[in-house]
Amino acid sequence: MFRAYEKDGDISYSMGAFPTVELIKRRKEDVIAIALGSKLKMTDELEKILESVKDKVVTDDRAVSRVAKKGNVFMVGAFRKRFTSFGSGKHIALVRPSDDGNLGTIMRTMLGFGITDLAVIDKCSADVYDPKTVRASMGAVFSLNISLYDGWEDYAAVHKEPKYLFMLRPCSIPITAVEPPTGNYALVFGNEATGLPDGYAEYGTPVVIRHTDKIDSLNLPQAVAIGAYEFTKKNFTENT
Amino acid sequence: MFRAYEKDGDISYSMGAFPTVELIKRRKEDVIAIALGSKLKMTDELEKILESVKDKVVTDDRAVSRVAKKGNVFMVGAFRKRFTSFGSGKHIALVRPSDDGNLGTIMRTMLGFGITDLAVIDKCSADVYDPKTVRASMGAVFSLNISLYDGWEDYAAVHKEPKYLFMLRPCSIPITAVEPPTGNYALVFGNEATGLPDGYAEYGTPVVIRHTDKIDSLNLPQAVAIGAYEFTKKNFTENT
Numbered sequence: 001m002f003r004a005y006e007k008d009g010d011i012s013y014s015m016g017a018f019p020t021v022e023l024i025k026r027r028k029e030d031v032i033a034i035a036l037g038s039k040l041k042m043t044d045e046l047e048k049i050l051e052s053v054k055d056k057v058v059t060d061d062r063a064v065s066r067v068a069k070k071g072n073v074f075m076v077g078a079f080r081k082r083f084t085s086f087g088s089g090k091h092i093a094l095v096r097p098s099d100d101g102n103l104g105t106i107m108r109t110m111l112g113f114g115i116t117d118l119a120v121i122d123k124c125s126a127d128v129y130d131p132k133t134v135r136a137s138m139g140a141v142f143s144l145n146i147s148l149y150d151g152w153e154d155y156a157a158v159h160k161e162p163k164y165l166f167m168l169r170p171c172s173i174p175i176t177a178v179e180p181p182t183g184n185y186a187l188v189f190g191n192e193a194t195g196l197p198d199g200y201a202e203y204g205t206p207v208v209i210r211h212t213d214k215i216d217s218l219n220l221p222q223a224v225a226i227g228a229y230e231f232t233k234k235n236f237t238e239n240t
Numbered sequence: 241m242f243r244a245y246e247k248d249g250d251i252s253y254s255m256g257a258f259p260t261v262e263l264i265k266r267r268k269e270d271v272i273a274i275a276l277g278s279k280l281k282m283t284d285e286l287e288k289i290l291e292s293v294k295d296k297v298v299t300d301d302r303a304v305s306r307v308a309k310k311g312n313v314f315m316v317g318a319f320r321k322r323f324t325s326f327g328s329g330k331h332i333a334l335v336r337p338s339d340d341g342n343l344g345t346i347m348r349t350m351l352g353f354g355i356t357d358l359a360v361i362d363k364c365s366a367d368v369y370d371p372k373t374v375r376a377s378m379g380a381v382f383s384l385n386i387s388l389y390d391g392w393e394d395y396a397a398v399h400k401e402p403k404y405l406f407m408l409r410p411c412s413i414p415i416t417a418v419e420p421p422t423g424n425y426a427l428v429f430g431n432e433a434t435g436l437p438d439g440y441a442e443y444g445t446p447v448v449i450r451h452t453d454k455i456d457s458l459n460l461p462q463a464v465a466i467g468a469y470e471f472t473k474k475n476f477t478e479n480t
Contacts, residue, residue, distance in 0.1 A: 105459050105461075105462070108455055108459060109458065109462050111452065111454045112451035112454065112455040112458055113451060114451075114452045114454075138455070140454075143454055174476065176473050176476070176477050177477075209469070210476035210477075211352035211354075211476070212351065212352055212353070214351045214352065214354075214380075215348055215378070215380065218348075218349065218465070219345050219348060219465075221459070221462060222345065222349050222461060222465035225459075225462035225465050225466055226465055226466055226469050229449070229466045229469075233416050233450075236414065236416070236450035236451070237414065237416050237417075237450075
């Protein structure tokens with residue numbers, strides 16, 4: 001089962017020790033196999049974690065290199081992709097994100113701010129389970145509930161939460177003036193290059209992170225980070 | 241002068257139309273040459289901008305491919321690297337950042353929030369003028385004043401501004417509790433993997449962006465984005 005990754009398949013791969021350990025810790029039931037390279041430096045901690053999936057561990061340099069391609073990876077996990085429909089709650093919705101690396105770092109940031117539900121909308125989006133995404137997320141992908149929707153209508157039929165749409169429009173409300181709701185909400189972001197289509201403004205509250213006119217727009221992962229930070233910072237202030 | 245990039249050289253390259261146009265607009269005096277691929281789609285706007293450096297423009301597919309390597313780049317600029325010592329002011333200081341892509345996106349975010357001075361500290365840092373950095377900055381690098389310092393002492397000898405050191409320490413002040421000063425300041429961030437050394441806490445005010453314990457730390461570009469956003473948001477609220 002260790003072969004080149006296919007977007008349409010049911011299996012994906014974690015490359016390297018760190019994301020593979022996260023896989024075993026968070027999604028043991030989805031682990032299909034773990035391949036170790038003969039040059040892996042075994043540690044007590046690693047040994048203990050591998051013990052919990054020992055029937056699935058093989059040492060196989062060729063399996064590792066078939067998946068990882070790069071020479072400095074000595075541990076690879078094969079796992080079943082999992083999609084979880086989540087109900088009401090605070091979540092992030094990405095409309096047609098195009099970059100796997102961005103998607104991964106966004107997952108990590110969400111988890112950092114305690115937002116564990118992610119909706120990805122549009123069939124042409126980047127792949128939440130591409131090994132590049134898994135790697136960029138540093139394993140955060142295994143701690144999230146992820147739902148895919150073919151289009152906005154499918155998504156909006158399920159999710160009725162108040163929506164905050166991050167859009168660079170004159171009529172958008174500056175994020176500094178938004179009072180995050182105490183209940184559920186969705187933070188919605190568009191594609192890296194094109195943002196959200198204008199018509200989306202009517203689906204909720206259009207919000208803008210103001211910046212100088214020296215750049216066209218903030219990078220997507222940075223915009224999501226600032227949005228997630230602003231909407232959750234009260235939790236961190238109250239708890240500490 | 242179009243050849244493989246060298247970190248120790250005086251020349252670097254912008255790859256692609258967007259960053260090359262930014263180069264010509266912002267740093268005309270540093271342009272050495274512009275090479276166009278024969279497949280470049282010329283537009284009126286592009287033609288007008290190239291007119292301003294017309295003595296330096298050549299059509300040369302081999303020059304383009306020597307620098308860009310990838311096949312989908314049809315415009316390359318060669319420019320002199322510029323370092324500018326800046327005086328007192330609000331700025332961002334990065335201690336040993338290790339990733340060129342991160343460095344580029346950080347530059348873009350800084351410019352977005354109106355912070356145009358960047359200090360990079362430590363000889364082993366990522367390269368502010370690597371073509372990968374230039375590309376990730378989407379040309380923002382040409383709008384910044386950038387100073388390099390061999391170490392903290394050299395930097396601190398020049399910069400006496402109040403310093404806010406982003407550190408995951410129990411004693412750090414949550415950023416939500418920090419009142420940004422009205423005068424000058426420096427926001428200081430450490431390396432992607434290791435952060436700032438503990439001893440740096442004494443150089444100013446240690447600050448933390450609180451997050452859950454599900455991740456070890458925020459990604460560096462996201463942490464810088466949130467820091468820059470918090471420290472500058474008053475400007476954007478007042479102006480609009």
